[in-house]
Amino acid sequence: MKKPILLLLITFTFLQAHSQTLNSLAITAGVSYGNQKFFYADPPDISRKSYIAGFNAGVFGEFFSRDYVRWVTELQYNQKGSVDKQDSANYSNQLQYICWNNYLKIRYELFSIIPYILVGPRLEYNMAQATSSPAITGKFLPLHVSAAAGGGIEFVSFYNFKFFVEGFYNPDVMPAYISPELHIPNKNFELRVGLKYERAARRERCNTPTYIEQ
Secondary structure, three states: OHHHHHHHHHHHHHHHHOHHHEEEEEEEEEEEEEEEEEEEEOOEEEEEOEOEEEEEEEEEEEEOOOOOEEEEEEEEEEEEEEEEEOOOOEEEEEEEEEEEEEEEEEEOOOOOEEEEEEEEEEEEEEEEEEEOOOOOOOOOOOEEEEEEEEEEEEEOOOOOEEEEEEEEEEEEOOOOEEOOOEEEOEEEEEEEEEEEEEOOOOOOOOOOOOOOOO
């Protein structure tokens, strides 16, 4: 459990170091829908597995207050895996990850909504696995890198709390499982909702006295 704690400390340290540029904090929850490809070495073959549903949740900080471009750093729990359907049985492969996600956020403000896109890397720690496919004989990598691209809609509010919805496509950049006989990358689709607390904008005060002519 040392690595999830390390990821949490890194995120906390980053938030503290950049507290002056922190625009907002948010929590998210949603569903994940993932599958895998099995790349066999001998004989060379690719087997595409079926999708499995899971859960995701996260907390993130959004930095800077620029109109069009911001930066997002997130700590996320995510479930991935696949269903390995064979003639005689279906084998469930379930994985649980703690992820450190970083995104470039490009947004455009409209009257009632703010659409935006997100893109960036994820560092993923495999905290647990429950795999039953006969071809999987070992552990998935403790750490690996994936990419994420997605979009969302934030609903304009005159209060500090903002509601939003997001969707992501999350493929692995490197295999999550590596053995001499088999490589396995993950692919995930995520849909989630969130609630964001946006820090109030600082209001400039005018200290210049006003004189009224008699």
